[in-house]
Amino acid sequence: MLVFSSNSLLKIGLPRYLNTLPLLHFLKVEGVADLYLLTPSEINSALQNKELQAGLASSLFYAKNFKDFLILPDLSISTVGKVRSVILYHKVPLPELNQCPLGITPETETSFGLLRIILEEFFHIKPEYLILKKKIIQGALKEELFKLSGYLAIGDEALLLEREEVFPFSTDLAEIWLKKTHLPFVFALFIARKDLLDTEREKLKIFLSALYLSRAKGLSALQEIVETSHLPLNKDFALKYLHHLEFDFSGLKQRAFLHFCKLLYKKRIIKEVPKLYFFEL
Numbered sequence: 001m002l003v004f005s006s007n008s009l010l011k012i013g014l015p016r017y018l019n020t021l022p023l024l025h026f027l028k029v030e031g032v033a034d035l036y037l038l039t040p041s042e043i044n045s046a047l048q049n050k051e052l053q054a055g056l057a058s059s060l061f062y063a064k065n066f067k068d069f070l071i072l073p074d075l076s077i078s079t080v081g082k083v084r085s086v087i088l089y090h091k092v093p094l095p096e097l098n099q100c101p102l103g104i105t106p107e108t109e110t111s112f113g114l115l116r117i118i119l120e121e122f123f124h125i126k127p128e129y130l131i132l133k134k135k136i137i138q139g140a141l142k143e144e145l146f147k148l149s150g151y152l153a154i155g156d157e158a159l160l161l162e163r164e165e166v167f168p169f170s171t172d173l174a175e176i177w178l179k180k181t182h183l184p185f186v187f188a189l190f191i192a193r194k195d196l197l198d199t200e201r202e203k204l205k206i207f208l209s210a211l212y213l214s215r216a217k218g219l220s221a222l223q224e225i226v227e228t229s230h231l232p233l234n235k236d237f238a239l240k241y242l243h244h245l246e247f248d249f250s251g252l253k254q255r256a257f258l259h260f261c262k263l264l265y266k267k268r269i270i271k272e273v274p275k276l277y278f279f280e281l
């Protein structure tokens with residue numbers, strides 16, 4: 001069970017992955033916010049349950065719940081092409097995955113939606129999806145691995161699994177998305193609960209200006225950030241990974257996100273195409 005403090009500071013959730021370090025490394029928010037490093041799924045459900053007031057949540061979570069949230073301007077986790085940390089690992093080539101069992105990491109919402117769009121809409125493949133209780137790297141049962149034809153990993157697990165060679169094939173979902181749509185892909189958006197803004201608006205503004213500053217500093221110090229990371233990854237690989245990630249929500253990314261939403265709506269994964277509601281600073 002997650003435990004959140006009961007003080008009057010803003011409670012903010014961020015994915016506990018290497019990819020948020022450029023935002024976090026220089027972030028100073030003492031006296032304004034408590035930061036909780038969680039999985040994206042935990043952030044989504046804590047935002048839904050009002051245990052968190054804001055967080056870097058799955059973009060698909062915003063699409064499903066856009067009436068209750070505001071987007072904090074110009075923040076995201078996105079890529080144009082290869083992301084390296086949202087990977088379908090598989091045992092047979094992609095076209096042979098029809099009706100095969102695919103394990104899904106319990107930590108994702110957006111990437112599972114993207115996987116469905118890619119397999120079902122772009123490749124006309126309909127596998128059997130199994131949302132696992134634990135990610136593979138935490139030691140999901142060996143038999144479970146044996147039974148699966150593929151596994152969708154995100155975040156640090158996806159980066160680490162590349163070295164394990166459990167599956168002979170790997171497909172980078174953001175790379176396929178770019179090939180098929182010529183668009184970037186937006187995995188996460190920084191959102192805040194609308195109903196808490198009456199009381200927390202000023203604190204959120206202070207938090208945001210600290211976040212914009214720490215993003216600017218972080219993006220100019222990626223080498224330093226990579227050196228402080230404890231992940232057992234080759235440092236050059238980690239640097240290349242962070243170089244390729246983008247943390248803004250430009251006009252093109254807004255259109256790309258809405259295009260993703262239209263495809264999600266077509267498959268009835270969401271009930272309506274969301275509006276982009278922004279927090280006004």
Ligand SMILES: C=C(O[C@@H]1C=C(C(=O)O)C=C[C@H]1O)C(=O)O
Pocket residue numbers: 015017019040056057058059077083085086107108109110111112154155156187188
């Ligand atoms: C690119 C990534 O984006 C993540 C993917 C998410 C999802 O699939 O719901 C949510 C937040 C992001 O941290 C990643 O973490 O690897």
